[in-house]
Amino acid sequence: MRIHLWRAASLLTLVVLGGAIELQAQSSMFGTRAVGFPSRWLSARARGTAGAFGVFDPQSGINPAALSAATRVMVNFVATPGSRHWETPAGDATLKETRFPMVGLVGPIPKWPVWLGINFGSYADRDFRLFTSDTIQVQGPPVGPIDSAVVFDTLQSLGGMNEIRLALAYDKLRGTSLGGAFYLLTGSSRVDARRSFDDSAFAHIRQTAELSFSGVGFALGIVQEVTGGFRVAASVRSDGSATIKKDSSDVASGHIDLPYTFAGGMELTLSKKLTAAAQGVYRTWSGANSDLIELGGIGSVNSLDLSLGAEYSTNLKRPTQFPIRIGARYAKLPFPLNTDGSPEEFSLTGGTGLRFAKDRAGVDFSLERAWRKQSGGYKEQALLLSVGVTVQP
Amino acid sequence: MGLKKLLLGWVIVALVVAACQEQLTAPADCPALCPGGYIIRDTVLDPIPDADSSYEGYVLPGQGTTIRVSNGLPASEDRGVIRFNSRPDSLFLRDTLRTYTIDSATIEFTITRRDTTVGGLKMYLYRLPATTDTSATFAQVAPELTPANLLDSVLVDDTSDTPLVKVVFKDTTTYKLDIPAADSGVLAIGLAMAAASPTGVRVGTILTGSAAPVFTTFVNVNIADTTLQKRTILLNPKFSDFVSQNPPTLDPDLLTTGGAPSARSLLRFDWPDFIRDSGQLVRVTLELIPTAPMNGLPNDPAFLEARIVLSDLGSKSSLSQSTFAEFELPEASSDTVNFEIVSLLSAWQTIPTIPHALSLSLTPEGSSFTRATFGSTRTPGKKPRLKVTYAVPFRFARP
Numbered sequence: 001m002r003i004h005l006w007r008a009a010s011l012l013t014l015v016v017l018g019g020a021i022e023l024q025a026q027s028s029m030f031g032t033r034a035v036g037f038p039s040r041w042l043s044a045r046a047r048g049t050a051g052a053f054g055v056f057d058p059q060s061g062i063n064p065a066a067l068s069a070a071t072r073v074m075v076n077f078v079a080t081p082g083s084r085h086w087e088t089p090a091g092d093a094t095l096k097e098t099r100f101p102m103v104g105l106v107g108p109i110p111k112w113p114v115w116l117g118i119n120f121g122s123y124a125d126r127d128f129r130l131f132t133s134d135t136i137q138v139q140g141p142p143v144g145p146i147d148s149a150v151v152f153d154t155l156q157s158l159g160g161m162n163e164i165r166l167a168l169a170y171d172k173l174r175g176t177s178l179g180g181a182f183y184l185l186t187g188s189s190r191v192d193a194r195r196s197f198d199d200s201a202f203a204h205i206r207q208t209a210e211l212s213f214s215g216v217g218f219a220l221g222i223v224q225e226v227t228g229g230f231r232v233a234a235s236v237r238s239d240g241s242a243t244i245k246k247d248s249s250d251v252a253s254g255h256i257d258l259p260y261t262f263a264g265g266m267e268l269t270l271s272k273k274l275t276a277a278a279q280g281v282y283r284t285w286s287g288a289n290s291d292l293i294e295l296g297g298i299g300s301v302n303s304l305d306l307s308l309g310a311e312y313s314t315n316l317k318r319p320t321q322f323p324i325r326i327g328a329r330y331a332k333l334p335f336p337l338n339t340d341g342s343p344e345e346f347s348l349t350g351g352t353g354l355r356f357a358k359d360r361a362g363v364d365f366s367l368e369r370a371w372r373k374q375s376g377g378y379k380e381q382a383l384l385l386s387v388g389v390t391v392q393p
Numbered sequence: 394m395g396l397k398k399l400l401l402g403w404v405i406v407a408l409v410v411a412a413c414q415e416q417l418t419a420p421a422d423c424p425a426l427c428p429g430g431y432i433i434r435d436t437v438l439d440p441i442p443d444a445d446s447s448y449e450g451y452v453l454p455g456q457g458t459t460i461r462v463s464n465g466l467p468a469s470e471d472r473g474v475i476r477f478n479s480r481p482d483s484l485f486l487r488d489t490l491r492t493y494t495i496d497s498a499t500i501e502f503t504i505t506r507r508d509t510t511v512g513g514l515k516m517y518l519y520r521l522p523a524t525t526d527t528s529a530t531f532a533q534v535a536p537e538l539t540p541a542n543l544l545d546s547v548l549v550d551d552t553s554d555t556p557l558v559k560v561v562f563k564d565t566t567t568y569k570l571d572i573p574a575a576d577s578g579v580l581a582i583g584l585a586m587a588a589a590s591p592t593g594v595r596v597g598t599i600l601t602g603s604a605a606p607v608f609t610t611f612v613n614v615n616i617a618d619t620t621l622q623k624r625t626i627l628l629n630p631k632f633s634d635f636v637s638q639n640p641p642t643l644d645p646d647l648l649t650t651g652g653a654p655s656a657r658s659l660l661r662f663d664w665p666d667f668i669r670d671s672g673q674l675v676r677v678t679l680e681l682i683p684t685a686p687m688n689g690l691p692n693d694p695a696f697l698e699a700r701i702v703l704s705d706l707g708s709k710s711s712l713s714q715s716t717f718a719e720f721e722l723p724e725a726s727s728d729t730v731n732f733e734i735v736s737l738l739s740a741w742q743t744i745p746t747i748p749h750a751l752s753l754s755l756t757p758e759g760s761s762f763t764r765a766t767f768g769s770t771r772t773p774g775k776k777p778r779l780k781v782t783y784a785v786p787f788r789f790a791r792p
Contacts, residue, residue: 132421132423202676
């Protein structure tokens with residue numbers, strides 16, 4: 001087992017280093033404000049059921065108590081290539097991106113009823129490149145009579161908030177698993193703002209900055225087996241406050257209260273082949289509302305995420321071979337683009353997976369179709385493929 | 394591993410690779426999709442009072458790329474003066490100095506600038522005393538431009554903007570370019586002109602290369618070898634100059650550029666910390682108010698040139714040779730000049746030790762008919778000023 005752990009740690013390091021150079025993507029339009037588009041901390045398997053199994057999934061990052069479901073040490077890596085279509089009053093665009101939202105190592109500690117989990121993941125994506133054109137008023141008094149100028153602005157942000165999770169689970173109680181996790185919130189967003197004018201008398205503007213984020217969080221979780229085919233799970237997480245610094249300044253540019261996260265779910269084994277689950281995640285993003293408004297932003301609202309899904313085994317002898325996963329999800333997103341209502345999301349997902357190399361390696365993937373919208377003419381359709389690679393050394 | 398699994402793996406890899414060809418730029422609808430935000434501000438800076446000055450004598454007449462010749466032009470009344478290098482009285486051939494007889498001769502020069510709207514341009518070439526030098530004045534030269542000293546006159550082709558004027562002396566006129574022994578082979582000529590209406594021309598000098606005046610003599614050398622008899626003597630100008638009837642005097646209370654001898658102006662500013670420390674220049678306009686119409690030669694544009702001062706030593710300040718801005722002065726206009734110089738002043742933002750001073754000159758310096766005078770800080774109602782538009786730091790932390 002010691003060798004297995006060492007191998008797993010080495011593999012995890014390679015994956016983290018390899019993935020770090022590709023962390024560039026165009027996030028959702030609903031991630032351009034505030035801290036970005038909040039991540040969901042889900043493995044590819046859980047994504048296949050729209051996240052309905054998230055609180056029970058050891059490879060997902062929602063519930064630390066779920067670690068106890070891991071039978072062996074495993075390294076998990078998730079990639080989510082996808083495309084999205086924006087519709088805004090300023091125009092439409094079709095965008096493609098690849099994200100690597102999570103990589104982790106989980107497994108039991110030998111001779112102890114304890115499981116360890118280490119995850120590196122995205123807390124919120126702040127990747128975007130926006131282009132706008134406008135006519136602005138310049139050279140007002142005292143310089144002279146007001147003149148107008150056509151400007152072309154490009155604003156690019158790469159990065160976002162990331163998290164490092166260290167989690168432990170304990171499962172010596174009959175049918176009950178308990179877990180706790182510590183989160184180190186880190187990451188930065190490299191912002192590049194450019195403005196050019198159609199009049200050559202004006203010089204182009206380019207300003208850059210690096211906004212760094214820091215904070216800590218804690219989580220507690222439980223998975224309770226109620227009957228043989230029925231389990232419930234819950235977790236609560238507090239992320240405190242994120243400190244924002246510009247260009248590594250000693251003085252913070254601002255603080256944003258991060259939310260409490262309340263997650264709960266239930267899993268029901270309907271037959272040997274069919275298991276269904278439901279999950280709800282509620283995050284108190286409204287706590288950041290006053291901070292965001294004070295910093296000049298629009299604000300935030302509490303988010304709600306409801307998922308319903310099922311997994312159907314096509315091979316009872318080897319249930320990990322090509323199961324069919326489906327799910328549906330509704331979400332209320334936390335960062336509105338205007339003060340008129342809040343954005344919403346509905347998505348349908350499907351997925352499957354397989355194990356090979358004597359079950360030492362596996363691939364899970366899911367395909368998610370999401371529709372997001374907010375009043376004012378903002379719509380987004382996304383098609384996201386999630387590929388999860390699992391290696392059990 | 395089965396074929397099905399292998400295929401599935403490769404399909405997944407292909408999908409991932411295809412999705413990695415990212416398309417990131419999206420149209421944004423502000424303010425909804427526009428975090429952060431630009432703030433652009435305007436301010437006006439006056440030059441430091443009584444620290445703006447004009448200096449004269451940088452480029453003297455004849456030291457520029459052209460010489461001026463005019464007739465009745467309001468900007469200036471000028472005559473050209475060219476003295477060629479000495480023509481030898483013998484040629485060195487086959488190790489021997491040999492005399493020659495002149496077969497014919499030509500004088501060529503190029504009109505590099507003219508008002509093409511004025512027709513009937515005629516150039517007059519006069520013989521001047523061989524002793525004529527660069528100290529000659531209009532009062533000394535003009536009396537020499539008489540019919541008795543006329544070498545020839547040439548009607549210039551109106552269809553050419555930069556005509557080459559070639560005057561040929563041969564047969565019965567060859568004698569006109571005979572040079573007395575007392576003149577030591579020196580030929581000096583005066584240039585005058587006439588046209589359908591008052592106008593002027595600019596004639597290329599030795600600084601313009603192929604457009605320089607040339608005095609060519611075709612000779613027959615006294616040598617038995619007939620293949621060596623015909624020789625050509627090409628002479629460039631020792632100097633080319635022009636004299637002006639009423640050269641203007643420099644007014645110390647005005648900002649003057651141009652003229653000959655050429656004038657330059659120096660303006661000094663207090664560059665504020667709030668721009669230097671945190672502003673990014675977007676537009677900087679130097680506003681200058683002429684005190685008189687900027688007369689010149691119509692259709693011969695003159696350019697106001699601004700350079701940053703690297704070391705402020707008054708009239709002898711060292712100027713940036715690589716960084717400058719130009720503004721075409723409107724002919725005969727008295728309108729306020731708005732000179733865009735944002736490209737220059739980035740140096741004031743980035744080089745802490747650089748003096749906050751600007752040098753103004755007029756180009757082509759020492760050659761143009763145009764001379765511009767602007768109000769200084771001592772000119773009520775016509776003071777110069779700097780209009781500055783700048784961006785303060787982008788509000789990156791605005792979520």
